[in-house]
Every structure is written in C-alpha cells, then in structure tokens.
Amino acid sequence: MVNFRLDGKIALVTGGSYGIGMAIATALHEAGATIVFNDINGELVHKGLCEYEKKGIPAYGYVCDVTDEAQVVDMFAKIRADVGIVDILFNNAGIIKRAPMLEMSVADFRKVIDVDLNAPFIVAKAALPGMLEKGHGKIINICSMTSELGRETVAAYASAKGGLKMLTKNICSEFGGANIQCNGLGPGYIATPQTAPLRERDANGNPHPFDTFIVAKTPAGRWGLPEDLAGPAVFLASDASNFVNGHILYVDGGILAYIGKQP
Numbered sequence: 001m002v003n004f005r006l007d008g009k010i011a012l013v014t015g016g017s018y019g020i021g022m023a024i025a026t027a028l029h030e031a032g033a034t035i036v037f038n039d040i041n042g043e044l045v046h047k048g049l050c051e052y053e054k055k056g057i058p059a060y061g062y063v064c065d066v067t068d069e070a071q072v073v074d075m076f077a078k079i080r081a082d083v084g085i086v087d088i089l090f091n092n093a094g095i096i097k098r099a100p101m102l103e104m105s106v107a108d109f110r111k112v113i114d115v116d117l118n119a120p121f122i123v124a125k126a127a128l129p130g131m132l133e134k135g136h137g138k139i140i141n142i143c144s145m146t147s148e149l150g151r152e153t154v155a156a157y158a159s160a161k162g163g164l165k166m167l168t169k170n171i172c173s174e175f176g177g178a179n180i181q182c183n184g185l186g187p188g189y190i191a192t193p194q195t196a197p198l199r200e201r202d203a204n205g206n207p208h209p210f211d212t213f214i215v216a217k218t219p220a221g222r223w224g225l226p227e228d229l230a231g232p233a234v235f236l237a238s239d240a241s242n243f244v245n246g247h248i249l250y251v252d253g254g255i256l257a258y259i260g261k262q263p
C-alpha cells in the first residue's frame, strides 16, 4: 500500500512559527510526525508555540538564527536530546528584499543570499549526519517561482532561490545512495505576510496592480494559500516519494505552464 503516513518521524521546519512553515508543519502533524520548529527570536517562537497549542499540536520550538552555524549545531544537539534525531527537514525560513537592482545595496544582496541560500546549506549539513546514522532522510528546500523566472526588483531573492534549486540537486547527487532524498517545493504566489505588500489595496479599495497581474498570470485565477502546500509537503516527506530525488515540485496554480493572458 502507498505510504503517506509519517508516524514515528521527527520533522524540523525552519522559520515555522507562522505562514507557510506553520501550514506545512500542521500537515506533517496530521500525517503523524512529531513537529519541531525554530524561529529567529523568542517572541516568534512563543507566538508559534501558542498557535500550535491552540491547534492541538504538541510542537517543540527553538530560538535559532539559521545563518549562524554554531547556533544551528547547538539546536540539533538540543533536538536530539529533547526529541530525537530529525528524519525530515523543511528548509523554510526565508526573507525577501525588493528593490530595483541599481538601488539594492550589496549588504542587502548578501543578507538575502545568507538567509535563503547559505542557511539551507548550514541546516542540511547539520541534519545529514543524523540521517546517515538512521539510514534514511528527507530534505525539502522551499524554492520559488524565482527559482525559474526573473522579475524586476528581486535580484537577490531570485539568485538565492535559483541557487537553492541547484543545492537541492547537489544534495540529491551526493546522498541519494544513502537513501536520503532532497527535493524542492516551489510555491507560487501565496498569501502570507511576505507577500502582503503586493496585495495592499489603495485608498479607494482597488486591488494592488501586482495583485491583479498575479491573478491574471495564474491559470487557477487566485493567490495560493499556505494550505495549498499541505498535500505536496506530506508527499515529499513520506515514503510515497522515496524514488523522487532532486526534483522541484512547483505548487503554483499553473503559473509556470502559462505564457500569460493573450491580448
């Protein structure tokens, strides 16, 4: 029988105190996994823990900046002591800075690369020894439309998410023989705080032009919801995907298939 269940598995979702991370963690819990998450400060972790408790999910939360290798290594030691060895890692924590390229500072470019590309390397590196010890593992990197497509103002983010696609393929290449699958989950345009500035209405209540643009560019005719990622996330975390490796599963309502509305 196809096995989508995650009973007995420990799943770490980085940046999982709200948004896409929380929706993924909720789905993994429903499939049977024990949920561990981190966020960058104590306030966010506390908020996340309260929210998981409200949902009846017994989650473990840790304060950890995923760009800091020492903090990440320390978090993995704590998780091992408190919960056990991580079987499933979702590299979800991410940031975006939108600015025309000529106005983007090098410092901002570096910051985005650090959180969105260097950190998934650091966290995967910390997770892999435990997975090798257990003889199995799932690493899922949260990619983006911008892993494939460019757009004005997101040079740093697109560079990081394009790089993350290749880090995914490289982890697959290096660890596939050890029964570790590394795949990407590429959300389309999802309604979360990260995309809220693109959906703000003007004083007259008219939608943001970018909002109108995205709805027209999406064959599904709407923004995605974090919950739209639940099924694909469980699939990539489960034994049902054991021969899927180095793949990026786009969950975008069809954006990447579509040339755009004809005039």
Ligand code: NAP
Binding pocket: 014, 015, 016, 017, 018, 019, 020, 021, 038, 039, 040, 044, 064, 065, 066, 067, 091, 092, 093, 094, 095, 115, 142, 143, 144, 145, 186, 187, 188, 189, 190, 191, 192, 193, 194, 195
């Ligand atoms: P979000 O609302 O901004 O949540 C991201 C989480 O990561 C936040 O809790 C954030 O904390 C945390 N974080 C940021 N830097 C961190 C660090 N150094 N260490 C630990 N945690 C950190 O984003 P989202 O929309 O849910 O997106 C989640 C992931 O999906 C991101 O990788 C994003 O790029 C990707 N994604 C989003 C969309 C979309 O349309 N929303 C589409 C494709 C891909 P703070 O609140 O302090 O920043």
Ligand code: GCO
Binding pocket: 096, 098, 143, 144, 145, 146, 151, 154, 157, 186, 187, 188, 189, 190, 194, 195
């Ligand atoms: C943007 C958006 C995107 C999305 C997402 C698309 O400014 O274009 O924020 O980058 O967040 O990653 O898949």
